[in-house]
Amino acid sequence: MLPPLRLLLPLLALGLAACDQAPRFTQAEPGEALSAGNATVFKRDHNAFSQPSANLSPSRRLDFSVGNSFFRNPWVIAPATTTARDGLGPLFNTNACQNCHIKDGRGHPPGPDAVSAASMLVRLSLPAGAEHAETLERLGVLAEPTYGGQLQDMATPGIAPEGKVRVSYRLHSLKFADGHSVELRQPALEISKLGYGPLHPDTQFSARIAPPMIGLGLLEAIPAAAILANADPDDADGDGISGRANRVWDDALQRSVLGRFGWKAGQPTLNQQNAHAFAGDMGLTSGLLAHDDCSPGQTDCRSARHGGEPEVSDSILASVLFYSRNLGVPARRDLDSPQVLAGKGLFHQAGCQRCHTPQFTTASDAAEPELAKQTIRPYSDLLLHDMGPGLADKRSEFLASGREWRTPPLWGIGLTETVSGHTQLLHDGRARDLLEAILWHGGEAEAAKQQVLTFAADERAALLAFLNSL
Ligand SMILES: [Ca+2]
Ligand SMILES: [Ca+2]
Ligand SMILES: [Ca+2]
Numbered sequence: 001m002l003p004p005l006r007l008l009l010p011l012l013a014l015g016l017a018a019c020d021q022a023p024r025f026t027q028a029e030p031g032e033a034l035s036a037g038n039a040t041v042f043k044r045d046h047n048a049f050s051q052p053s054a055n056l057s058p059s060r061r062l063d064f065s066v067g068n069s070f071f072r073n074p075w076v077i078a079p080a081t082t083t084a085r086d087g088l089g090p091l092f093n094t095n096a097c098q099n100c101h102i103k104d105g106r107g108h109p110p111g112p113d114a115v116s117a118a119s120m121l122v123r124l125s126l127p128a129g130a131e132h133a134e135t136l137e138r139l140g141v142l143a144e145p146t147y148g149g150q151l152q153d154m155a156t157p158g159i160a161p162e163g164k165v166r167v168s169y170r171l172h173s174l175k176f177a178d179g180h181s182v183e184l185r186q187p188a189l190e191i192s193k194l195g196y197g198p199l200h201p202d203t204q205f206s207a208r209i210a211p212p213m214i215g216l217g218l219l220e221a222i223p224a225a226a227i228l229a230n231a232d233p234d235d236a237d238g239d240g241i242s243g244r245a246n247r248v249w250d251d252a253l254q255r256s257v258l259g260r261f262g263w264k265a266g267q268p269t270l271n272q273q274n275a276h277a278f279a280g281d282m283g284l285t286s287g288l289l290a291h292d293d294c295s296p297g298q299t300d301c302r303s304a305r306h307g308g309e310p311e312v313s314d315s316i317l318a319s320v321l322f323y324s325r326n327l328g329v330p331a332r333r334d335l336d337s338p339q340v341l342a343g344k345g346l347f348h349q350a351g352c353q354r355c356h357t358p359q360f361t362t363a364s365d366a367a368e369p370e371l372a373k374q375t376i377r378p379y380s381d382l383l384l385h386d387m388g389p390g391l392a393d394k395r396s397e398f399l400a401s402g403r404e405w406r407t408p409p410l411w412g413i414g415l416t417e418t419v420s421g422h423t424q425l426l427h428d429g430r431a432r433d434l435l436e437a438i439l440w441h442g443g444e445a446e447a448a449k450q451q452v453l454t455f456a457a458d459e460r461a462a463l464l465a466f467l468n469s470l
Helices: 005-021 058-072 130-139 216-220 224-228 270-282 299-303 314-325 338-349 413-420 434-439 443-453 457-468
Strands: 120-125 164-175 181-192 204-209 247-250 255-258 384-386 404-406
Touching: 058 314, 120 164, 130 247, 181 204, 181 434, 216 270, 216 314, 224 255, 270 314, 338 457, 384 443, 413 457, 434 443, 434 457
Parallel strands: none
Antiparallel strands: 120 204, 164 181, 247 255, 384 404
C-alpha cells in the first residue's frame, strides 16, 4: 500500500536535496587507511587491539609490555607474597582491567547465567539540588549514601558484596521503508542481594560496558580548541545538532577542564580515568585516589587489610598510563572496494559525520612524541549529544544530562567480533550489531536514523560494509 502522493512529494524532495549534497567517493583518500597516522598497526586478528603504536621504538615497546602486564594480570587480596600487585578490594567488580576491556576491546552485559556482571558496571547516584553545587563540581554526581557512586558486585572473603546485577530485555521492532524489520532490545536492570540494606528510593542507575582501549593517547592529544571548535551548544547553524563539551574536575590540576573519556566524557585525562578504574573497579588505591571505595557506613570495608599505601605505586600507575596511551589503532580494510566507498557516501548523506567527525590532527606538544602531529581518523567529535529518550539513563554526570552521551569513536569497530568475540554495542551493550546500534539513535541523531530507515537492502549493506572497514 502506498502513502498518498501529497505525503510522498515533500519526502522525495528532501531525499533529492540530501542526495545532491552527498559527496560521492570514487577512491580512498590519501592516507585514509592509516586511522592513527604513524601509530597505526597492521594486525587484523584477535590481537588487533593489543599492539603498541607502530612508531614506538624497541625500548619504548618494553615499557609498553610492563604496562600491559599490570593491565592484564590479576591483582590479589592483601597480604600476599606478590606485594607489587596486592590490595584487591575489599569491594571490587573484577580483579584485572583486561577482564572488562576484553582483549583491549569492549565488554558486554551479563548473560542470563553470569555469576557477576564482570565487563559491565553500574553507576549510582541521587538527584542533586543547588545545595550540592560543590559536590557536583568536584565529583559530577551526588553518590548514593550507602553504596557510593558505583555498585561493586564482588568482595573479599568476610565482606559483603554490594549486590547482584541482572539485565532483562523488552523487545520491540522497527521497520525500514522497504518493509525490512529489525528487532531491538530495551534493557532493564535488576539489582538483587543487596549487601547493605535498601538503596535510596530516588537512586539513579547507569549501566555501562567497558569501551575499547585503542587510540586513547591520540584522543588525549587532540587540542581542546579543536574539539571545542565543533561544539554548537545552541545549534546556531540550525542543522538540528548541538554538540556540547563536558567540563569535569581534574584531580591533579584542581580545576574544571574539558571531559574526554567515558561514555559521558566524565573524565579529563587517561591518568585520572585509570586511577578511578583502579579504585572503583578493583579496590586499589593510588597517589591520585588514596582511599578504597567504601562509603562512611561500610565499616568492614573501611577497616579491611590494605596492600600498601598506595596499593598502586606511582611507577605502576605511570606504566599503565604509558600502556593506555599507546594501544595502536588497526589500519582500515577494504577501503577501496566499491561497496565500502558507496557506504562512505551514504554515511555522509545521512549526516553521521556531523557527530562522528572523521578527522583530527593531534597537538605538536602531545604527552609522548609518538602521539604528536598525527592525522587521525577517530570518527568522533568527543562531544555530548542528546540522543533522545530511548537511550537516556536519566542520570547526569557533570554537565552531561540524562539524555546526553559522548560520540564514541568508530575506529576499529569492524573488528569488534574478531577481537572481543561479540558485537554488543552502545553504552550498555543493548545493540547486538551495527544496524541495531544505528536504529537506537534518536534526539539530535533522529534525522540521521530516519535517512537510514529509507535505505534499501543494498544501501544498508554498503553502510555496514563501510563501518566494518573502520
Ligand atoms: Ca584495596
Ligand atoms: Ca560501591
Ligand atoms: Ca548545529
